[in-house]
Amino acid sequence: MPIRGSRAARVTARETRCRPAYYELLWDALRTGQPESHAARYLSTLAGHIRERGGMVSSAEVLEANLLAQSLASLREGRYPTHDELQDAAVTCMGHGSFGEIAEGLALTDIGTKIGEVPRSGLLTSIQQDFADQCADLKLSFGLVAEKLRLDLRENRRAKSEKSAFLQLRRSFFLQRLRLLGISFAMWQDSRQQDASWEENWVLSRTPEAEMQLAEAVLKGDTIAHAVSFDLQEKLTAAEQIAEITELLESAFLCGMPELLQAAVSRLDSASIDQISIEEIARTAKTLSRMLQFGDVRQSDVSVLRPILERLLLRASLTLTDACFCDDEAAGHLAKSIEDIQSIFSVEKGLPSEKWEHAVRELSRRDDLNAKLSGLATAIRLDSGDLSEEELSREISRRMSIGLRAELGALWFEGLSLRNHYALIVRRAVWESLSRYLDEIPEESWKRAMVFLRRSFALYSASEKDMVAENLGEIWGLEKEQLSEVLNAELSKEESQALASFDFDDF
Numbered sequence: 155m156p157i158r159g160s161r162a163a164r165v166t167a168r169e170t171r172c173r174p175a176y177y178e179l180l181w182d183a184l185r186t187g188q189p190e191s192h193a194a195r196y197l198s199t200l201a202g203h204i205r206e207r208g209g210m211v212s213s214a215e216v217l218e219a220n221l222l223a224q225s226l227a228s229l230r231e232g233r234y235p236t237h238d239e240l241q242d243a244a245v246t247c248m249g250h251g252s253f254g255e256i257a258e259g260l261a262l263t264d265i266g267t268k269i270g271e272v273p274r275s276g277l278l279t280s281i282q283q284d285f286a287d288q289c290a291d292l293k294l295s296f297g298l299v300a301e302k303l304r305l306d307l308r309e310n311r312r313a314k315s316e317k318s319a320f321l322q323l324r325r326s327f328f329l330q331r332l333r334l335l336g337i338s339f340a341m342w343q344d345s346r347q348q349d350a351s352w353e354e355n356w357v358l359s360r361t362p363e364a365e366m367q368l369a370e371a372v373l374k375g376d377t378i379a380h381a382v383s384f385d386l387q388e389k390l391t392a393a394e395q396i397a398e399i400t401e402l403l404e405s406a407f408l409c410g411m412p413e414l415l416q417a418a419v420s421r422l423d424s425a426s427i428d429q430i431s432i433e434e435i436a437r438t439a440k441t442l443s444r445m446l447q448f449g450d451v452r453q454s455d456v457s458v459l460r461p462i463l464e465r466l467l468l469r470a471s472l473t474l475t476d477a478c479f480c481d482d483e484a485a486g487h488l489a490k491s492i493e494d495i496q497s498i499f500s501v502e503k504g505l506p507s508e509k510w511e512h513a514v515r516e517l518s519r520r521d522d523l524n525a526k527l528s529g530l531a532t533a534i535r536l537d538s539g540d541l542s543e544e545e546l547s548r549e550i551s552r553r554m555s556i557g558l559r560a561e562l563g564a565l566w567f568e569g570l571s572l573r574n575h576y577a578l579i580v581r582r583a584v585w586e587s588l589s590r591y592l593d594e595i596p597e598e599s600w601k602r603a604m605v606f607l608r609r610s611f612a613l614y615s616a617s618e619k620d621m622v623a624e625n626l627g628e629i630w631g632l633e634k635e636q637l638s639e640v641l642n643a644e645l646s647k648e649e650s651q652a653l654a655s656f657d658f659d660d661f
Contacts, residue, residue, distance in 0.1 A: 279369060439466050515531075
């Protein structure tokens with residue numbers, strides 16, 4: 155039974171989409187044969203939403219709104235109130251003339267929070283059907299409320315079948331593929347344990363946006379696997395920078411698609427022939443090393459990556475000293491890359507490291523390269539046992555001497571402090587040399603040197619500063635507590651501003 159013949163034709167499909175909860179309520183009233191009840195139901199539901207959010211609506215106001223809606227319908231020659239009449243009545247009686255007072259309640263009453271779904275037997279695109287089948291196979295559910303999912307990708311040796319043993323890994327492949335396609339049913343979170351590639355943390359939720367993204371993905375393939383393959387191949391073809399190719403290579407690895415992995419490896423192999431900066435080499439090598447470490451966990455053959463990694467590290471070894479002809483700003487970025495490459499040699503046993511060790515040794519000894527990077531190279535040699543106590547003492551005396559510019563010695567010490575503070579703290583010769591350096595700094599260079607030294611000690615923890623204070627206290631004949639208080643003191647606002655506005659060109 156239509157509510158009003160002249161107005162019924164105006165209820166278009168677009169209006170229904172805009173007010174799904176209202177039309178569901180209207181449909182229920184018509185289906186039960188009580189079309190006149192829809193007005194009271196609507197206004198009662200609206201009052202409930204307003205009260206839940208702290209609004210004040212009395213039962214009398216709901217009754218008055220119902221009577222006003224009926225009167226407006228009669229004035230417009232209607233049998234039952236329409237949505238417009240119900241809304242006008244609600245604003246007048248329940249919102250006291252203010253739409254904003256009940257706007258949130260109206261949105262919930264008109265739109266609601268329900269999300270519909272197409273039944274399995276209904277019309278689904280091929281990729282939607284594939285998604286539903288895989289969710290059933292992997293025992294994954296996506297609800298309206300976000301839920302956390304932790305995956306342990308290691309084989310479950312207690313499982314009765316191979317399929318069950320690798321259930322968590324197959325789930326990871328599926329969720330990674332959705333992530334690559336930009337389908338937001340699952341959001342990837344950082345693992346609690348850094349670089350633990352056997353663990354993954356996800357947040358699963360079903361949203362209208364994700365449903366739309368899934369439906370649109372059919373343009374890339376009939377199934378999720380086909381869509382991922384198309385997407386990665388297209389991106390690989392367009393990629394020019396080695397960083398982009400490496401990212402796509404890791405995506406293929408995470409998605410568990412060996413054919414795409416091989417294609418990405420070939421593309422990376424050809425791109426690595428071109429000229430590459432050490433920063434790019436470090437980022438790429440770090441990704442390849444991570445994949446080599448955890449390839450077994452993901453049941454992937456990544457042995458083809460090792461020759462590429464070796465070639466990139468060889469190039470880094472041959473170009474290291476040339477790259478260290480740089481200013482202090484560039485040295486900050488380069489120091490991180492040097493540390494990353496050094497960590498790869500420490501983790502990946504069996505890599506040919508002779509060239510790299512030679513390059514680090516040369517960087518440590520050279521005076522014409524960036525002092526901070528030379529200090530870092532010295533710290534690397536100290537950690538790896540390539541520097542004796544006598545050599546360290548001579549190097550400190552040479553670098554932090556009155557014959558050189560004061561800021562160069564302080565900058566070198568900053569580089570030395572980038573690694574393994576404890577190895578420096580336990581060596582008294584380091585602090586005796588620093589004490590002599592402080593005594594010999596000319597007055598005109600004092601401020602400049604202090605900027606770098608202050609920055610160096612900012613890298614130390616409070617407990618490490620306490621140990622430094624103990625060493626210096628013994629040398630200077632002062633109380634450890636006094637020095638520790640000075641070293642651990644925070645800069646005042648005035649000192650911070652002075653440090654930030656310090657002009658090195660004045661010297």
